[in-house]
Amino acid sequence: MSYDSVKWPARGLLGAVSPQARQELLALGVESRFEAGDVLLREGGADRHVLLLLSGFAKVTARVENGEESLLAVRVGGDTVGEMAALDGAPRSATVTACGLVIARIWKPAEVHSLLARRPDVHLTLTGIIAQRLRWANRRRLDFRGYPAKVRLARLLVELATSYGHPVEGGFVLGCRLTQPELAALTGAAETTIHKGLRELRQEGLLETGYGSTVIRDLPRLRKLADLAPEGPAGPEV
Structure with a gap:
């Protein structure tokens, strides 16, 4: 499938990078298909790959202290998931589950590290997206009180x-x-x-x-x- 005419959300990685970088990202890794309910990433996992979502959307959840599952965020086409573990080597902090059909490209850890080394513009963009997500999480906590x-x-x-x-x-x-x-x-x-x-x-x-x-x-x-x-x-x- 060609994604040349897709209008990616501006806040996702594909929407934030240059057209040249976007083409490189779309060619990286292998494409995979996930059905509704499939787990893309599992909390506590030791794997380090990153997924670039191309279509559909997924939910990000984590277990709280009492064992219940809490919905943390949603991710849609153009977003990445799993980049934190790829960057810091720590276990997965959340589970990502497909909501309906999801098409994604799977990037191996070595591919991610090579990409970020040769494309500092992409590295900077991805770092900015991670910072935005952290600021959003902080604002949510303030919203709950205010x-x-x-x-x-x-x-x-x-x-x-x-x-x-x-x-x-x-x-x-x-x-x-x-x-x-x-x-x-x-x-x-x-x-x-x-x-x-x-x-x-x-x-x-x-x-x-x-x-x-x-x-x-x-x-x-x-x-x-x-x-x-x-x-x-x-x-x-x-």
């Missing part, structure tokens, strides 16, 4: 729309599908609270949900509710 659940939900929806969504007539379609329990995990709220918040957003004409899709109908108003600036990105990628 905003009520409905505002946290609005902030997450704006971020998903501006990072991974695409415009349609009358709104923005989110670029990934998340269940109410998953939205609850990402916002640090109870599932019942998220259910109530989504219902209120629909009643207020800000959101429209259907089977497998979510459409933001009034992004400016949703930004205002989320206490975000009227324009510009909502924050680092999920």
